[in-house]
Amino acid sequence: MFKDLDPILHSQLRLAVISLLVSVHEAEFTYLKEETNSTAGNLSAQIQKLKEANYIHIEKKFKDNYPLTICKITPEGIKAFELYVKSLKQYINLKK
Amino acid sequence: MFKDLDPILHSQLRLAVISLLVSVHEAEFTYLKEETNSTAGNLSAQIQKLKEANYIHIEKKFKDNYPLTICKITPEGIKAFELYVKSLKQYINLKK
């Protein structure tokens, strides 16, 4: 009945990040931080996990002398998100 | 943009338990254990948390000499579940 929920995505912050990246496809660290209302430390840790899972790609460069971190969702990330949503529906759409 | 997800419900097992109880209204421990495919220890711990949050009520009695634990959802539990689902939709865009 209940499919397992991908633990990488079943985290409020990581889910919010993926949710944003699914729609905007690519975003800066500071944008993600503002939109998700997270602390920098937490966001840094969580995007690292998303990267390790190969759900996002992280590019680091410089812009106007400052470091700039850009996150993009990968095809695997999109797939995982879609599967997560599908599984989740079994939990919250229980039309008995 | 992203509303906080009730941490009591944002747990795979607790969410599955509440999901079941929303539809069946009342269930035995062993039924929940089978339906959620969980271990007894984990289920015991998680229904305790749901009880502490006042999301379910736990009744303990005996049936045919064996202990019998029955869980029922409370109005607060139903309300919390509905709010959780509503908040979650912001993350997963369920309508699409």
Added chain:
DNA sequence: ATTATTTGGTTTATATTATAAACTAGTTTA
């Protein structure tokens, strides 16, 4: 010019959570 503040992060320490393993208490079966 040097001190303070800000930007854009990362690392580390700690609290919380989830879970399996071990245990309790009794019942039934052989």
Added chain:
DNA sequence: TAAACTAGTTTATAATATAAACCAAATAAT
């Protein structure tokens, strides 16, 4: 009466989330 089973609970450990502290450089203030 010993073994196995039922129906759980408690405990120990691993995993997770998060705030706090830190780092390196840039810019602003004095």
